Amino acid sequence: xxxxxxxxxxxxxxxxxxxxxxxxxxxxxxxxxxxxxxxxxxxxxxxxxxxxxxxxxxxxxxxxxxxxxxxxxxxxxxxxxxxxxxxxxxxxxxxxxxxxxxxxxxxxxxxxxxxxxxxxxxxxxxxxxxxxxxxxxxxxxxxxxxxxxxxxxxxxxxxxxxxxxxxxxxxxxxxxxxxxxxxxxxxxxxxxxxxxxxxxxxxxxxxxxxxxxxxxxxxxxxxxxxxxxxxxxxxxxxxxxxxxxxxxxxxxxxxxxxxxxxxxxxxxxxxxxxxxxxxxxxxxxxxxxxxxxxxxxxxxxxxxxxxxxxxxxxxxxxxxxxxxxxxxxxxxxxxxxxxxxxxxxxxxxxxxxxxxxxxxxxxxxxxxxxxxxxxxxxxxxxxxxxxxxxxxxxxxxxxxxxxxxxxxxxxxxxxxxxxxxxxxxxxxxxxxxxxxxxxxxxxxxxxxxxxxxxxxxxxxxxxxxxxxxxxxxxxxxxxxxxxxxxxxxxxxxxxxxxxxxxxxxxxxxxxxxxxxxxxxxxxxxxxxxxxxxxxxxxxxxxxxxx
Amino acid sequence: xxxxxxxxxxxxxxxxxxxxxxxxxxxxxxxxxxxxxxxxxxxxxxxxxxxxxxxxxxxxxxxxxxxxxxxxxxxxxxxxxxxxxxxxxxxxxxxxxxxxxxxxxxxxxxxxx
Numbered sequence: 001x002x003x004x005x006x007x008x009x010x011x012x013x014x015x016x017x018x019x020x021x022x023x024x025x026x027x028x029x030x031x032x033x034x035x036x037x038x039x040x041x042x043x044x045x046x047x048x049x050x051x052x053x054x055x056x057x058x059x060x061x062x063x064x065x066x067x068x069x070x071x072x073x074x075x076x077x078x079x080x081x082x083x084x085x086x087x088x089x090x091x092x093x094x095x096x097x098x099x100x101x102x103x104x105x106x107x108x109x110x111x112x113x114x115x116x117x118x119x120x121x122x123x124x125x126x127x128x129x130x131x132x133x134x135x136x137x138x139x140x141x142x143x144x145x146x147x148x149x150x151x152x153x154x155x156x157x158x159x160x161x162x163x164x165x166x167x168x169x170x171x172x173x174x175x176x177x178x179x180x181x182x183x184x185x186x187x188x189x190x191x192x193x194x195x196x197x198x199x200x201x202x203x204x205x206x207x208x209x210x211x212x213x214x215x216x217x218x219x220x221x222x223x224x225x226x227x228x229x230x231x232x233x234x235x236x237x238x239x240x241x242x243x244x245x246x247x248x249x250x251x252x253x254x255x256x257x258x259x260x261x262x263x264x265x266x267x268x269x270x271x272x273x274x275x276x277x278x279x280x281x282x283x284x285x286x287x288x289x290x291x292x293x294x295x296x297x298x299x300x301x302x303x304x305x306x307x308x309x310x311x312x313x314x315x316x317x318x319x320x321x322x323x324x325x326x327x328x329x330x331x332x333x334x335x336x337x338x339x340x341x342x343x344x345x346x347x348x349x350x351x352x353x354x355x356x357x358x359x360x361x362x363x364x365x366x367x368x369x370x371x372x373x374x375x376x377x378x379x380x381x382x383x384x385x386x387x388x389x390x391x392x393x394x395x396x397x398x399x400x401x402x403x404x405x406x407x408x409x410x411x412x413x414x415x416x417x418x419x420x421x422x423x424x425x426x427x428x429x430x431x432x433x434x435x436x437x438x439x440x441x442x443x444x445x446x447x448x449x450x451x452x453x454x455x456x457x458x459x460x461x462x463x464x465x466x467x468x469x470x471x472x473x474x475x476x477x478x479x480x481x482x483x484x485x486x487x488x489x490x491x492x493x494x495x496x497x498x499x500x501x502x503x504x505x506x507x508x509x510x511x512x513x514x515x516x517x518x519x520x521x522x523x524x525x526x527x528x529x530x531x532x533x534x535x536x537x538x539x540x541x542x543x544x545x546x
Numbered sequence: 547x548x549x550x551x552x553x554x555x556x557x558x559x560x561x562x563x564x565x566x567x568x569x570x571x572x573x574x575x576x577x578x579x580x581x582x583x584x585x586x587x588x589x590x591x592x593x594x595x596x597x598x599x600x601x602x603x604x605x606x607x608x609x610x611x612x613x614x615x616x617x618x619x620x621x622x623x624x625x626x627x628x629x630x631x632x633x634x635x636x637x638x639x640x641x642x643x644x645x646x647x648x649x650x651x652x653x654x655x656x657x658x659x
Binding site for chain 2: 138165185
């Protein structure tokens, strides 16, 4: 095994070592700490690019290339394995990209407003990457706790009564969720006697009829733990509060936290209860579908009702979670592939939006949001007299750039053409209208119509809310309150939006990758076979025996 | 033994859930701790608990697995205990900070009117 094979564990080792190293430096050496963090995060981007390339290498007839890393050189069902396939490579890549953006943003001032920001940041990355790469259910719990513990610290970063209150709720909800996770995992272990995901996929079809109820109860309890993380209605009330209270760069990286729940649900539901699962095939799909639709509805209403932009972004995260959950629930290859594209696009956008909000709101009086909405409600016709004076006011460059970014975010969030938000939604809607095996002239199920309507209406509500927020912010009278924005702060926002643009321009390439990912997810046989047939190294084994 | 274990898990988890739904932060943390005790016992019980059977293989010769108890849940419980302990400690700090900042031990940081 050369160094090239060891790179699979690099996304976990690298942040761990960096995070530990950063603890050794004095808290006052901001610059040094920041530089170490930046270098490590950039290295992570390089590593994840290599992994993405590896996962996408064409082998045979379109089968997934699964990289398997045996920890401690123990073969698959007995030891813990790390597994790299297209989906996990994609998630690791997304994490690294968001990390770069939010880290660069934080360098302007946020990283100095509390201790150990850089260490917690790196440990969060470690937990995220570990959760995406592991192939073992209990190991998933451990990485989940690593990322949650780091996120508890980060959500409190910057302190203040509001953050502590939101953080308290966030931690309590997630600790209760962790207990559910453990109950689910141990039930599954009690029935099947294994924790390896690939081995579970083999054993679940063979579970005796009497034990099936226990197994499904375990899977359902485990699912609830992830649905809490993903924010499904009615389990997601904590999400908008916690995310809008967090500091901007923290909220930006948290955009991928809710996607961890989505990732695990997508992976486990297709691996455990896919088409080959026998009596339990398709278990939980209707829950995901209807729960997802309820989440879209709740999120869309929340988006419309939000007065502050932070809460708007939080509720939009719920909409995007709901869309993804419902897409998983439809259990179709084409919908999954559209949903993956949508997930990448919406995560990048929400992350950019969280960063942008802080810049835009810097100019505003915190109370003015509430005031503006109240004025809308009661009508404000007092300002009409002084319109004639304002001829040819120049717009400051800062506001112009912020406005362009805001408009870009709006178009992406609402899913309007031509940007990637539209392509993702369009791919999903096309797939929903053309299910596999649809006879000519055949009808589409009623549930699909509801889902399609909800997806489109949620886009409309996002557009209304963004337009309202934009008018209030950018078309308000300019009276010397132009926000002071540094290049280092606007650059990450622009970077994320340009990535969305690249996703649009290179849409064919991206969709091909998503298609391949969805196909290998829906046919997990090659994943299972690759994991279980991975052999431990003979050389190391003889050394151990001697 | 199964009955005793089941009742213990039920009582711990039930009390924990009740405390979790109370409005004071101290009740919250005790509730979470009780739930995590219940869950730890539950994980343990998923390995089919038996009396007098060792979890670690001792001999080099032929081994009859039926003579041993399942070691995996015991390892899992250890991990879960450590993680639960660490997160409870962290939560305790947040409780104290919240108490200091708001002057109230209500979970919302202010007394209900």
